[in-house]
Amino acid sequence: MSNVGARKSRGRVTGWLKIRGYSIEKVMYLVQRISGLMIVGFLLWHLLDTNQAYLLITELQILFGVIIIFHALNGVRLVLAEYGFIVGKPIRAVYPYKFTTLRGLQRLSVALVIVVFIILTAIWILNIVGVIG
Amino acid sequence: MKVTFKIFRFNPAVDSSPRWSVYEVEVDKSATILDALLKIKENIDPTLTLRYSCRQAVCGSCGMVINGKERLACFTRVLELNSNMITIEPLKNFPVIKDLVTDFTELFVKEKTIKPYIIRRDLEEMMKPVGMYLQKEEETLSYLQFAECIECGLCVSACPTVSIDRLFLTPMVLNKAYRFSIDPRDEGFEERLSIIDSEHGCWRCHFALACSNVCPKGIDPGKSIQYLKNMITSHSLLELFLGRTKKKKKTELLERPHISSEPEI
Amino acid sequence: MRESVKMLLHYITGVLILITGAIHVLSGHFEAYGLIKSAELYSINKLIFLASILYHALNGVRVVLIEFVPKRWFTDSITLVLIIIGLAFFIYTSLLIF
Ligand code: SF4
Ligand code: SF4
Ligand code: FES
Numbered sequence: 001m002s003n004v005g006a007r008k009s010r011g012r013v014t015g016w017l018k019i020r021g022y023s024i025e026k027v028m029y030l031v032q033r034i035s036g037l038m039i040v041g042f043l044l045w046h047l048l049d050t051n052q053a054y055l056l057i058t059e060l061q062i063l064f065g066v067i068i069i070f071h072a073l074n075g076v077r078l079v080l081a082e083y084g085f086i087v088g089k090p091i092r093a094v095y096p097y098k099f100t101t102l103r104g105l106q107r108l109s110v111a112l113v114i115v116v117f118i119i120l121t122a123i124w125i126l127n128i129v130g131v132i133g
Numbered sequence: 134m135k136v137t138f139k140i141f142r143f144n145p146a147v148d149s150s151p152r153w154s155v156y157e158v159e160v161d162k163s164a165t166i167l168d169a170l171l172k173i174k175e176n177i178d179p180t181l182t183l184r185y186s187c188r189q190a191v192c193g194s195c196g197m198v199i200n201g202k203e204r205l206a207c208f209t210r211v212l213e214l215n216s217n218m219i220t221i222e223p224l225k226n227f228p229v230i231k232d233l234v235t236d237f238t239e240l241f242v243k244e245k246t247i248k249p250y251i252i253r254r255d256l257e258e259m260m261k262p263v264g265m266y267l268q269k270e271e272e273t274l275s276y277l278q279f280a281e282c283i284e285c286g287l288c289v290s291a292c293p294t295v296s297i298d299r300l301f302l303t304p305m306v307l308n309k310a311y312r313f314s315i316d317p318r319d320e321g322f323e324e325r326l327s328i329i330d331s332e333h334g335c336w337r338c339h340f341a342l343a344c345s346n347v348c349p350k351g352i353d354p355g356k357s358i359q360y361l362k363n364m365i366t367s368h369s370l371l372e373l374f375l376g377r378t379k380k381k382k383k384t385e386l387l388e389r390p391h392i393s394s395e396p397e398i
Numbered sequence: 399m400r401e402s403v404k405m406l407l408h409y410i411t412g413v414l415i416l417i418t419g420a421i422h423v424l425s426g427h428f429e430a431y432g433l434i435k436s437a438e439l440y441s442i443n444k445l446i447f448l449a450s451i452l453y454h455a456l457n458g459v460r461v462v463l464i465e466f467v468p469k470r471w472f473t474d475s476i477t478l479v480l481i482i483i484g485l486a487f488f489i490y491t492s493l494l495i496f
Contacts, residue, residue, distance in 0.1 A: 297465050362402070370403075
């Protein structure tokens with residue numbers, strides 16, 4: 001594989017960010033990765049800055065709560081998906097084609113993640129703002 | 134109906150940067166993108182370069198990015214896109230040879246590394262067959278969907294991981310690896326393991342499903358890759374903790390005594 | 399270590415973070431209601447949480463990095479660098495806990 005990648009191809013990095021034309025799973029992949037990196041930054045801060053003065057800033061607290069909630073929920077879905085538990089059985093590829101990964105249990109799990117995410121986010125924000133809890 | 138085509142033009146030998154050509158073509162209800170492109174080539178601009186062969190979604194040579202999504206030119210009708218302005222580019226993540234033609238060499242080099250063929254251990258049996266391996270329906274179904282790949286490269290162009298990691302094996306190759314590893318006749322899973330279970334192997338797939346979104350043959354590479362991960366994980370766990378691996382369920386041998394090993398003359 | 403084992407650990411630590419993190423956050427409430435009082439248990443929980451989160455975070459960083467820098471030498475050396483960083487962090491923060 002000596003000349004692999006030796007010549008320039010189109011669509012590097014822009015292809016990574018391109019969302020139009022694909023389904024919601026690609027958006028979730030992007031958000032999962034970006035939220036993960038943000039959490040790493042937050043973690044370093046948390047471990048090194050023992051005063052934890054940032055905890056006093058409400059907006060930061062809300063932001064990190066929200067991204068952690070998303071990352072955790074979507075992470076559980078990804079574990080189930082990546083070990084092949086919710087992607088559907090192999091079927092016959094006859095026209096019109098059905099993609100079991102884009103429907104059924106997998107799609108249901110996406111919807112579930114989004115719904116639970118919205119509920120938990122609402123609880124979190126209301127809790128911080130002090131309406132409940 | 135008149136439709137405008139905006140087509141990517143680039144000849145690396147002459148041009149320093151790509152340019153766009155605009156053509157107007159009269160199309161009818163049944164015309165595919167490929168028909169329209171050939172019409173342009175025949176009647177307006179003979180320098181337009183494209184690759185095609187079968188015109189019926191079998192050979193996998195006419196993949197291109199049409200209106201921002203990877204599609205086969207011969208398998209997409211112009212009017213089904215519902216737009217007066219159709220943008221056509223070559224596939225992403227491939228070097229451009231000229232205009233809409235892309236270079237698949239790298240991809241096929243990667244494909245070769247995973248040994249995309251059935252591997253058998255018992256040479257004796259292969260040289261002197263005593264019967265036949267008749268597959269049951271469920272045995273066939275375990276790989277049939279994934280065997281339909283025409284190597285068009287649409288999934289490779291769509292995959293977000295390929296776009297940043299050029300060493301990633303690509304969905305097409307990983308789908309192939311699963312198709313052969315799960316085949317009840319195959320015994321080569323361990324031989325492929327060092328490639329597909331490496332840093333740039335199947336674990337760099339992050340289930341973005343862009344590949345399943347564009348596959349024109351209903352393969353669903355997003356599904357086969359996740360099954361491949363499952364297969365690899367249970368294999369390496371068994372090896373790690375029990376020091377042995379599970380015997381794969383193989384197709385039963387139906388003895389056919391009348392098959393003689395000596396060729397009849 | 400095989401990539402499959404690394405990624406399995408990634409997922410296991412992900413789930414562990416959820417469990418131990420919940421205990422970590424709720425420990426104040428537990429103690430307030432007098433449910434579980436053992437400080438040692440909370441320390442052990444904190445250690446597991448710390449180890450899991452370090453592994454999960456650094457492995458995540460590794461995955462992102464080897465995709466963005468697809469060079470063989472980089473892929474081969476990044477693991478070692480991150481293990482050293484992780485161990486340093488683990489020792490430093492566990493000293494803070496105790
Ligand atoms: S599911 Fe995996 S292989 Fe398919 S496009 Fe997404 S990252 Fe690429
Ligand atoms: S898996 Fe589908 S999209 Fe990918 S190369 Fe094969 S036929 Fe084309
Ligand atoms: S020309 Fe063969 S697949 Fe389109």
